[in-house]
Structures are given as C-alpha cells and as structure tokens.
Amino acid sequence: MKRSINDVLNQLEEQIPFFGSFNEKISSANVGWHIEHSLLVIIKICQSIANSDPNKYEWKFSLRWLLFYLSGSFPRGKAKAPPAVIPVEAVNLETLKASIEIARKSISSLKSVHPNQYFIHPIFGKLNKKSTMVFFAIHTNHHLKIIRNILGE
Numbered sequence: 538m539k540r541s542i543n544d545v546l547n548q549l550e551e552q553i554p555f556f557g558s559f560n561e562k563i564s565s566a567n568v569g570w571h572i573e574h575s576l577l578v579i580i581k582i583c584q585s586i587a588n589s590d591p592n593k594y595e596w597k598f599s600l601r602w603l604l605f606y607l608s609g610s611f612p613r614g615k616a617k618a619p620p621a622v623i624p625v626e627a628v629n630l631e632t633l634k635a636s637i638e639i640a641r642k643s644i645s646s647l648k649s650v651h652p653n654q655y656f657i658h659p660i661f662g663k664l665n666k667k668s669t670m671v672f673f674a675i676h677t678n679h680h681l682k683i684i685r686n687i688l689g690e
Contacts, residue, residue, distance in 0.1 A: 541670075541674060542579075542644055542670055542673045542674045542677065543644070544674075545673075545674055545677040545678050545681060546579075546637065546640060546641060546644070546677070548681050549572050549575060549576070549637065549677060549680075549681065550637050552568055552572060552681070552684050552688075553569075553572065553630060553633045553634065553637070554630075555568045555684075555688055556568050556569030556572060556628060556629070556630065556633055557569060558687055558688055559687065560686070560687045560688075560689075563683065563686045563687045564683055564686075564687060567628075567687070568684050568687055568688070569624075569628035569629070569633060570624055570628060571680040571683055571684050571687075572628070572633055572636075572680075572684070573624040573628045573632070573633060573636055574618060574622055574623065574624055574680065575676065575677045575680045575681075576633075576636040576637060576639070576640045577621070577622040577623075577624065577636070578618075578622045578673070578676060578677075579640040579643055579644065579673055579677070580636070580639055580640055580643050581621050581622055582656045582669060582672075582673070583643035583644065583646060583647060584643070585656040585657075586647060586650055586654045586655060586656050586666065586669060587646065587647075587650060587654070589654045589655050589656065590654075591651040591652070591653035591654045591655070592653075593655075594653040594654070594655045594663055594665055595663065596663075596665075597662055597663065599661050599662050601660055601661055602661040602662070602664075602668070605661065605672075605675065606671060606675075609675055609678070610675065610678070610679060610682075611675070611679060613679075613683070616660065619659070644673075647666055647669075647670070650666055651666070652665060652666050652667065653665050653666070654666055655669070656669060658672070
C-alpha cells in the first residue's frame with residue numbers, strides 16, 4: 538500500500554522519542570539519523586524544485602523509476618545518500634522537531650509550484666512535482682521500515 542507523504546511524516550514524528558535507539562545488526566545509524574536523513578531529503582529536494590525551471594522539464598521513460606513506483610520500495614543498502622542529505626550535526630529532540638516543521642512547510646510550499654518544476658535524481662532522472670511526492674512517500678517509508686526493525690517491531 539502506498540502512503541501519502543503526510544502519513545509518513547506523521548509516522549516519522551511518532552518515532553522522534555526513540556531517536557537514540559540503535560541496533561547495529563539492522564543499521565550502522567540510529568533512529569534519529571534515519572529520521573533526520575528522511576527530512577533532509579524532503580527539505581533539500583523541495584528547495585531544488587522551487588529553484589527549477591519548468592520549461593526545462595522533459596519526461597523521459599525510466600525503467601528503474603517504473604520498478605520503484607510499482608513496487609513501492611527499493612532494496613536496502615543499494616544506494617548511497619548524497620552528502621547534502623546526510624545529517625552532519627548531532628541529532629536530538631529539538632533538531633528533529635524543528636526539521637519536521639521545516640519539512641512540513643517545504644511540502645506545503647510545493648502546492649504553489651508549477652507541475653513541471655522538478656529535481657534531478659541521480660538514478661531516476663528528472664522527477665516533476667507529482668513524481669517527487671511519490672518518491673518522498675516511498676523513500677520515507679523505506680526509512681520507517683528500517684526504524685521499525687531497529688526498534689524490534
């Protein structure tokens with residue numbers, strides 16, 4: 538089942554109290570890192586979309602995107618996060634709560650952008666606003682699954 542970005546943001550927020558939880562058998566990062574990374578992805582991509590020129594968007598078929606979209610997931614440990622979305626500061630309750638609010642505002646700001654404003658994903662290529670919302674939900678849900686595994690759920 539595919540979930541909306543608001544649903545997965547709510548679920549991320551529910552995990553904030555467990556930010557320090559860690560299980561090296563599941564991930565080399567703790568719960569807080571996965572939350573902050575997911576939020577940074579949303580924030581940075583929303584900034585990129587806001588600065589894009591919709592006239593330069595051109596749809597191009599991507600088998601990888603189609604498989605990602607249809608499966609609603611991707612395999613663990615296969616992709617490496619770009620430096621811009623890797624948390625560099627210490628993650629704590631305050632930083633996570635602030636990042637959640639920034640991510641919510643960033644998502645909300647997409648309501649006013651052109652449908653063909655986009656960001657360039659290193660694997661999937663140019664994703665317009667609609668595709669980006671799908672990407673956000675699937676990517677965030679991927680990290681929620683890791684968080685649930687870390688917490689033994």
